[in-house]
Amino acid sequence: MFIIPRRNIIYRSWTFVLAFIALISVHITPIYMAFLSKSALSVLDVIMNVIFFMDWVLGFFVAHEDSTTHAQMARNYLLRSYGIPDFVSLIPVQLFLWPSSNVVYIIFIVVRLWRFRRVIVSISWLEAKNPKWFEWTPFIKFIWVILLNMHMWGCIYYLIASIDPDEGMSWTSGKKDFFKQTFKTKYVTSTYFAMTIYSTVGFGDYHACSVAEMITCMINMITNTGLSAQVLEQFIELVNERRRRKKKSAPLLLGCDVRNVTKETMEIVSNKEVIAVNQDLLGVQAKKVRMEGDAEIWAGPLSGYRVAVVFLNRGPQKHIDITANWNDIGIPPKTVVQARDLWEHKTLKTPFVNKLRATVESHACKMYVLKPVA
Known part of the structure; x- marks a missing residue:
């Protein structure tokens, strides 16, 4: 089965090309609507329409959440993504050239401005990927x-x-x-x-x-x-x-006898990735966003549109499955994120959409930094 991963570098490059074309389209569309003759068939408009139609077809093969078959991908693209408005923006305005349809003509021209979302999505991805540059x-x-x-x-x-x-x-x-x-x-x-x-x-x-x-x-x-x-x-x-x-970040104080600190404890308190969360430039304190029994979820925003999440199991139960939904931790719905496990010092291979789930042992915690990638 032919499936296009969202993180595929070729597909990502294709989306940036579309964003550039959409940028041109957004600026040309008002001029085309107001100044150009409605009887003039714009070659540039037709070319851009063909390119966006190709992308619309590709949308049926792009992997979405919980998509295992082409039928599921098509349903998700049309009902849970942007398939329908993308199709409406493809309708050729040249179909509405007769004088009695000026209003309809203008409406379909304005609908073309929907393509502007591609520019916003691409810029947001670049900001998340390279926060210092952007x-x-x-x-x-x-x-x-x-x-x-x-x-x-x-x-x-x-x-x-x-x-x-x-x-x-x-x-x-x-x-x-x-x-x-x-x-x-x-x-x-x-x-x-x-x-x-x-x-x-x-x-x-x-x-x-x-x-x-x-x-x-x-x-x-x-x-x-x-x-x-x-x-x-x-x-x-x-x-x-x-x-x-x-501003300088707050200093960290170690409240124990450093002469008798075990190797395991030293590895915990000297975890550079966890310290980086504490010293993040955004300086916003995390808070408890959900509590169910002995399970707690703490979350807080970081610089670069990232989010720090902690799953905590305070009880004696050995294994608790804890799920953090995007709405709970301040991430927009349908955002695809990359999760970095700060204790294991590794980035999870599978991207996450709408929620993150982990199994936490008794009196333990798991800590992640979520970074938007799409």
């Missing part, structure tokens, strides 16, 4: 989102004005013969108008005139308020994170 990416992402927001709203404002090109009743009335200008002039002017809406309510030279434009401006200003709050929050978090990195 510590500034959260701020860069939000700056990019602002620029993309201006780009999209500029195209939307032009589209609204072009539907009823009466320059006396449109925001384009500030520029004579606006629709006869070059593409560069129309695009820059539309983006400039979107920027004035983002920063204020206009500079006077361009302002909403029709009811449709006024409603669009109100929606734009409301969404921009939330976006600005998110950007400010991200910037503050970034500054606080860098401050935390500059």
Whole structure:
């Protein structure tokens, strides 16, 4: 049976290629929607559609949780993953070219923006894989989102004005013969108008005139308020994170007679991987997230989107199976993680999705660091 592992290096490279193509698609889609003629068959659009269709077909062969047959993989891809929205984003917009279907045409163009998720997933994976390299990416992402927001709203404002090109009743009335200008002039002017809406309510030279434009401006200003709050929050978090990195971690004290410490005890207290969790730059204390009888689960976030998890068996029962669900320990659902056993000093070969289970002996514990990989 042909199965593609999620961690396969070729498949991972393929996802990055798709993320790059999706990045292009997200920027081109608003321009295609607003400025290009609906009767023009975009060769680039067709090529990108073919590539994403190939990926959609491959999705039926990618291993998912609890998938042992192709039927199970197909069901999981369609019902528990992104198979259906991915397919909807593949519908050729060229099918909706007749004049009576402008609204449907625009809807299916906007659906193409769903491909943007591939960019976010790829960047998140890179951040988790190389946290030191990508510590500034959260701020860069939000700056990019602002620029993309201006780009999209500029195209939307032009589209609204072009539907009823009466320059006396449109925001384009500030520029004579606006629709006869070059593409560069129309695009820059539309983006400039979107920027004035983002920063204020206009500079006077361009302002909403029709009811449709006024409603669009109100929606734009409301969404921009939330976006600005998110950007400010991200910037503050970034500054606080860098401050935390500059602080020295708390010292560790050994409360025993070091002259009589056994070799076994010394191996425990000198475990470098466990000490690294204690001295992690994020500096967030772990907490008990679940307790069932003598079984306890402790978890806490680490830098680089990692999570430390401890399974503790306080009772006399020799073997207890303890399961930590992602919702309990702060990992998003369906996230694929790699588990590092800190006592055994080895990385478990099998990746985990949605939960981690381990058998713990009496009065013992197991400690893992979970690192997202997909």
